[in-house]
Amino acid sequence: MLRSKKSLILTLMLTVVFVLAISSSLYAAEKILVIGMNTSPIVSLDPAKAYEFEGSWILDNIYDKLVRFKPGSASEIEPAIAESWEFSDKTITFTIREGAKFSNGDPVDAEAVAYSLKRVVKLAQAPSWVITQFGITEDSIKAIGNKVQITMDKAYSPSLVLSCMTYSVTGTVNPKIAKEHDKEGDMGMAYLTEHSSGSGPYVLVSWERNQKIIFELNKYYWGPKPEIDKIVIVDIPESSSQLLQLKGGTIDLAWNLEQDQIPDVEKTKGLYALSKPQFKLIYFAMNGQNPPTDNVLVRRAVKSAIDTEAIMKAIGGGVIELHTFIPKGMFAYYDGEEVPYNPEKAKELLAEAGYPNGFEITLTVPDYLSTEGTVVKSYLEQVGIKTNLEVIAYTTLLGKYREQGLQMVIARWGADYADPDANAKPFAHCRTTGPEATVKQLAWRNAYANPEMTDMVEKAAFIQDRDEREKVYLELQKKWQSEGAFKILYQMSIQLGISDRVGNFILNELTQTPWELITLKD
Template sequence: MNKVFALLTFYSAVLVSMPAFSASNLVYCSEGSPESFNPQITLSGTARNATAPTLYNRLLDFEPGTTKLVPSLAKRWEISPDNRSYTFELRDDVSFHSTAYFTPSRKMNADDVLFSFNRQLDKEHPYHMVGGGTYQYFQGMGMDKLITKVEKLGDHRVRIELSQPEAPFLSNLAMPFMSILSSEYSEQLQRENRKADIDMLPVGTGPFKFRRYQKGTSIRYKANEAYWQGQPAIGNLVFSITPDPSVRYMKLKKGECDLVVYPSPSDIAQIKSQSGMVLAEEDGLNIGYLAMNTEKPPFDNVQVRRAIAHALNKQAYINAVYLGNAELAINPYPPSMWSHNDEVAQYEYNPEKARKLLQKAGYSDGFKVTLWTLPVSRPYNPNGRKMGEMMQQDLAKIGVEVELVSYDWGTYLDKVKRGEHDMVQLGWAGDNGDPDNFLYTLFSCDSVQRGSNNSRYCQPEFESLIKRARRESDLATREQLYREALRVFSEDVPVIPIAHSKVFRALSSRVEGYVMDPFDVDNFFPLSVSSNRQQ
């Protein structure tokens, strides 16, 4: 048996089972299993919700429900006049989790910050290669090139040196991949030759402590009674892993779940009318798209990519898959974000124009291709299979024969990262309110090798524009650079933006304190549950 899962089984056996339902318990119906319990090495929203708001904190955070930066593990910070040096003063009252497998002997300090940053930054770090040495956010956002030094100035004082000014740097520090892990725990695991356990038996400073994980079934957490912001009202938090959105809704009706992620569009009307239920909704900071692998023929030909864009009836997908709860996408991020540009090349549904473009590209007889359909329900695509079938029918009209393929979520992401796909459905939810989080993370040359650029797109003019925008401090100049980058992007069409969807949560009226988050994160710390359970 794998050592990690052997340990998980052991800890499951020794921990006391949680009572079925009480006022201090909250059951969260999630959509899938996380790839890991360390947000440094994960990319999916599934893993983010299972780790960042539950187990960990960061130097900075976003005020719940907003894009406003607030202090977290760092009480305050100073920025040098040249914007290349950031000095942080850390809190001195923060404890790491005490669990069945680790008991801390000290409070969080600068050593933990250095460990958490340098694991991702330093290729010679003893933990860098644990899990394969790929840090998709950190590397895909260019943090490995940006950060030149992380220096301890005292037990609770840290300085970070940058190679150049970086406008979104502070916002990036509030993202899940910059969570602070325990250096002391890492030393224990290294002594015991169990370094890989740091990613599956987590220790953080967050409001909940990890108890146990049963893959594909559940994750159990316990309130961190020593949490530096105060003990959570929820004593036990359970993630009930339920991939089918209709099943999640039925569990909510039966009182088996208190909070449901991504309800099916077909259930929205019923949820609104049900007594004892509340529907929370917000315009999502997201994009659902179809990526074409530009490293593979025929998608290395821009005429083919434009043909595919003209062949897809995006409005039909919004009507049938999202049931109208989405907005037609033009750019790879929504109109609510600054620098959005609707004066770019747009590809109306036009099969005749698509066929002519294929002829021009030398594919008069069409071609065969695989299209990978999303295996889980995500807000940016609630039903990948149905959308895939509609895309398959649309592409058949222009002579493109499509085979639909899918895998379990973890395998799907891993294969896409390796570039094994032809066309693939994916999407993105913004993490920090900055266009850089979409354009650099998803479409830069750096992000091709790091695994977050699903189109494998690397274009010199586009690359120059988004890099200049990162270094620019003047907002108006940054906006103009991004608008120009979007023009180039739309002409090259490496991905076809499909929709910006509304984001929904369904919850029991027993749940109090819930606030929708612009980054599609569920914050459990502010929640409480009343004692009257709806039947």
């Protein structure tokens, strides 16, 4: 134990010295923003491959997408590298901005945009489904003059398609750079993992894994010139270390703070806290195929037995009440609750279902959600459901979960794009629980097939009228709450600690920040 403490202290001291060295060498001549972040989740900074929140947050600022959300919004779309767009049945035509250049001075044109989208389809990495779900192929993407024409397999809702086009996977790469660094047909993916070739406001200068990532201004950026010359992201895995260095002035922003650290930030002179709801949620689910939770009455009883307010209090707050798969802040959010907390009703439903004395079942949770698991176990047992709590590593849980091998589970989910479809598909789309299923997401993992709800999910994706589309989603959420195999425990929020030096730091519900708008006092 003594050796462990000495090692921790030494690590903290070395990190502080390292950050001080960065600060002293950089602040003197330029405006530098230093961010403390646990960078371990970042696998790649190639827009065709990156699929982590931190990686996407970065990519939004070094690559231009066709369209983007207005700063701070996750619903209002504005032009980016595309100045305008037009839908015609199954076809979208984007008019590409004139005069934009990549960070090396090469022009950004329709050919480059088309190449980048085709590259995503061909490489078929994890995030590629965000655009290929519309039946988009390499052959259906064409550059025609200064326009890019994309043909889908069906006429989808324009708002759905545009929301997906705001995701970082649609970032435009420089074809010349990608081709120059091609290795065995990877279209430059190995090179672009740790280098950049975009037209966004910043350029990736260097990435020393587990140490730091450095970005500097793109002198050719077509938009307003950013105020900050360099942005340095220092790898600081522990939130306690981030808080210490934020208070000490060696970093300007702490990315990974916990809710119980926010009061310390707020009472420290020269610092402020930023809390923002995210399109991420924690949910409880049960197997819809195996007894006894294959019985809708049992599922309603289980959901009636769980007090989500008690769960939010137990974890210390800092989260948002939520009862449906569409989070607050997203289009078509439903604020009702069809199956509220009611332990007496839970007992009645269990008796009606043939389980007057309850039953025994296993609840599996990842180690980082052990508190939630303990609270749920307590409330289930209060109505007679003997609950065996299994706390395991998240990777182990996923292995069992993806094989439909869990009886009950608590896990997390985050929307990939700001449209109800992003969560409707995983939570409510499952026509069959067999291997032939087209969508093998959360409903499938919990072996819960509901063809009627699946029809509603598919129908909503094609409705052109926004109001009519909203009506379908509202009806779907009510049915899902009443009959489904899920109960949402809460919506997550991000907690940041920031120096007063930093101004205009904007964050939306999809964890997007336009770096070019951030200001920094000397």
